[in-house]
Amino acid sequence: MAGATPSCVFCAIAAKSTPDNTLLHSDDKVVAFQDINPSAFRHYLVVPVAHIPTVKDLQRKPDDHSLGKETHAWGPVQIFKFMYVCVQFFIFEFRDWLFYSVNHMLEVGKTLLLRDAPQSQQYRFGFHQPPLNSVNHLHLHCLALPYTPSRWRSIKYLSFGPLGFIEAEKFLEKIKPSSTFQ
DSSP, X not given: OBSOOTTOHHHHHHTTOOTTOOEEEEOSSEEEEEOSSOSEEEEEXXXXXXXXXXXXXXXXXXXXXXXXXXXOOOOHHHHHHHHHHHHHHHHHHHHHXXXXXXXXXXXXXXXXXXXXXXXXXXXXXXXXXXXXXXXXXXXXXXXXXXXOXXXXXXXTTSOOGGGSEEEHXXXXXXXXXXXXXX
């Protein structure tokens, strides 16, 4: 994760350096704007200001684990283990930040659609997973249905497992921070 990436169109929008794009929302974490090729009655994108390439960069790792509870003298192994615990703690804190950042993206999207399309009967919020994402900058699709007339537009927002569209709520459940650090 890094700051703005010069060649990234969403980084340019987040930095407010594109005069042709009107922001619907802007704060220190995210910006929101209309999709240039809307697939629904209302179709907004919420993107983090920080450059996060894709939804895959937010996955929890299966190797998260704690160290044993040894209390021996502090030799090189114990120092290494202590450093490892510190790194693991940082990773857990970082993942908490990721979870709350994605949750903030979802809240911004919901607020905008409820404001701009309160009459809509159905909303969809989610991310395209690689290789089906169009821009390598994390972006939440916020859709107030109905879809615009096109079979492809409705199909590309269906979940097809690990390569399809993942709903924001399901994704948040996947990256939800653990309740305790062991």
